[in-house]
Amino acid sequence: MKNRSRINCIGIESTAHTFSCSVVNDKGEILSEEREMYKSPDMGIIPNKCAEFLKNVKDKLIKKVITESGVKKFELIAFSQGPGMPLSLWVGANAAKEQAIIFNSPLIGVSHLIAHLEIGKLMCKAKDPVYILATGANTQIIAFEGEKYRIFGECLTIGIGNALDKFGREIGLGFPAGPKIEEFAKKGKYIELPYVVKGMDVEFSGIITKAIRLYKKGAKKEDLCFSLQETMFSMLTEVAERALAHTDKNELLLIGGVAANKRLIEMLETMCKERNAKFEVVPFKWSGDNAAMIAWTGILNYKKNKKSLELKKIEINPKWRIDA
Ligand code: AMP
Numbered sequence: 514m515k516n517r518s519r520i521n522c523i524g525i526e527s528t529a530h531t532f533s534c535s536v537v538n539d540k541g542e543i544l545s546e547e548r549e550m551y552k553s554p555d556m557g558i559i560p561n562k563c564a565e566f567l568k569n570v571k572d573k574l575i576k577k578v579i580t581e582s583g584v585k586k587f588e589l590i591a592f593s594q595g596p597g598m599p600l601s602l603w604v605g606a607n608a609a610k611e612q613a614i615i616f617n618s619p620l621i622g623v624s625h626l627i628a629h630l631e632i633g634k635l636m637c638k639a640k641d642p643v644y645i646l647a648t649g650a651n652t653q654i655i656a657f658e659g660e661k662y663r664i665f666g667e668c669l670t671i672g673i674g675n676a677l678d679k680f681g682r683e684i685g686l687g688f689p690a691g692p693k694i695e696e697f698a699k700k701g702k703y704i705e706l707p708y709v710v711k712g713m714d715v716e717f718s719g720i721i722t723k724a725i726r727l728y729k730k731g732a733k734k735e736d737l738c739f740s741l742q743e744t745m746f747s748m749l750t751e752v753a754e755r756a757l758a759h760t761d762k763n764e765l766l767l768i769g770g771v772a773a774n775k776r777l778i779e780m781l782e783t784m785c786k787e788r789n790a791k792f793e794v795v796p797f798k799w800s801g802d803n804a805a806m807i808a809w810t811g812i813l814n815y816k817k818n819k820k821s822l823e824l825k826k827i828e829i830n831p832k833w834r835i836d837a
Pocket residue numbers: 647648649650673674675677678689690691692695769770771772773774775800801802
């Protein structure tokens with residue numbers, strides 16, 4: 514049969530709260546994808562409870578995804594090897610190993626962060642963008658240069674989503690606070706907050722501390738939400754613009770949960786228009802943790818370097834950096 518896909522890959526994601534499994538082929542078609550998320554409304558994530566949850570749902574989800582894909586033979590198994598929470602990572606690594614044994618196929622470990630970038634690139638048909646990775650735990654400006662992903666700027670102390678959530682927790686918005694902050698911001702006025710850009714890096718922790726202090730002194734929720742967004746997003750926009758100039762690229766791709774924010778999108782869009790650069794945002798469905806991104810990145814890695822992990826020596830990499 515002509516045009517038939519040569520690699521069907523089962524991907525497995527379990528770096529934190531979500532277990533996801535997906536079948537993707539080497540044409541970039543997602544044949545099936547399922548996910549379930551551990552939730553704890555008031556306690557945050559309790560690592561061993563979370564891992565227990567992931568263990569309980571994994572077999573059901575893997576089976577479902579394989580059936581839905583209609584595929585009988587898998588040429589590759591890929592799993593999220595890091596960064597993430599160790600107990601969660603082990604659930605995925607062991608599940609992937611089981612599938613590699615069942616299908617007698619090579620097993621490959623994938624960087625969860627690179628997978629976020631690759632699925633964005635696939636979905637937006639981007640060629641060679643500068644990426645803004647704006648998730649709960651990460652804020653990084655990244656581009657592919659000299660055969661690897663390089664970080665051009667970042668916030669080392671706290672991720673942008675976690676920073677917004679921290680402020681939200683202090684003022685009683687619950688988790689996740691990002692969407693609520695966006696709503697309040699629509700009715701707010703500007704109050705000055707620290708704008709901290711050092712070279713290509715941004716710093717969000719001082720802004721949050723200041724905003725919390727102002728709230729306790731009686732500043733309005735709406736004004737603080739508006740000012741936080743304006744300040745933090747301007748900082749990101751400034752660094753992203755400089756990364757575009759520095760790398761001489763003319764495409765910007767926004768990735769991660771905070772990519773849902775319309776004001777952030779608007780600012781980046783305006784900046785890109787002024788520079789004649791293309792601006793894209795990853796579709797919402799693929800912005801969160803999912804296994805399609807793991808399967809797809811597994812295929813890309815395997816095509817470059819046809820090496821399988823040794824099943825007896827599988828490791829996880831909880832602190833894996835994107836530029837490692
Ligand atoms: P992720 O880590 O990529 O799953 O993204 C989760 C983070 O995105 C959380 O910190 C949320 O508060 C944040 N988030 C979700 N929606 C929005 C929004 N509309 N505006 C700002 N942040 C958001």
